[in-house]
Amino acid sequence: MELSLFNILDILGTMAFAISGALAAMDRKLDLFGIFIIAFVTAIGGGTIRDALMGNTPVAWMENAAYVYLIGAVTIFAIIFRNKINYLKTSLFLFDTIGLGVFTITGVETGVSNNLDPIISIAIGAMTGTFGGVVRDILCNEIPVIFRREIYATACIVGGLAFVILHKLGVNTDIIYIVTSLTVIAIRLLVVKYKISLPSYHLLQNN
Numbered sequence: 001m002e003l004s005l006f007n008i009l010d011i012l013g014t015m016a017f018a019i020s021g022a023l024a025a026m027d028r029k030l031d032l033f034g035i036f037i038i039a040f041v042t043a044i045g046g047g048t049i050r051d052a053l054m055g056n057t058p059v060a061w062m063e064n065a066a067y068v069y070l071i072g073a074v075t076i077f078a079i080i081f082r083n084k085i086n087y088l089k090t091s092l093f094l095f096d097t098i099g100l101g102v103f104t105i106t107g108v109e110t111g112v113s114n115n116l117d118p119i120i121s122i123a124i125g126a127m128t129g130t131f132g133g134v135v136r137d138i139l140c141n142e143i144p145v146i147f148r149r150e151i152y153a154t155a156c157i158v159g160g161l162a163f164v165i166l167h168k169l170g171v172n173t174d175i176i177y178i179v180t181s182l183t184v185i186a187i188r189l190l191v192v193k194y195k196i197s198l199p200s201y202h203l204l205q206n207n
Helices: 005-027 032-054 066-080 088-113 118-139 153-168 173-193 201-206
Strands: none
Touching: 005 032, 005 066, 005 088, 005 118, 005 173, 032 066, 032 088, 032 118, 088 118, 088 153, 088 173, 118 153, 153 173
């Protein structure tokens, strides 16, 4: 069966988030079972909430067991080659950013394909991109990135907005996918590199 760019991106996003979850679990020194669980929920979290909200049930990974096998294989890969990753935190950030960018596309595309309002489509994109990371952080006993000052969901919203605008302009779908994912990834890389963040409530109170 020929894979579309959308399917390829969905697979890449699943792989990226599975590695992200596995690295986070290993960083927390969880056992093998814990590593696989964190990798799994990180990889399928965003897609599951997207499908559930859209009424696409059973959700994708339940209908296609290939996702389960893929996540398992990627997790084993991450465990085996973990010692070859010199900068764990950098690697975790990189794979999380790739997953964020790719899953934002799949969420917005689902909303647009179902003729939902652009704002709703962007919201679905943001939830698809961020929810896996939220579950991962909660299970690893950390405050989710989305709730901290670091720009995270905002990158998804900007990328989703770019998707909707380009779609309205009639731009080629494959180009839209590439531009949207690169927009989200670029924003994440820039805000972390230059330490750009949203103001916290504490800072606003002091002002």
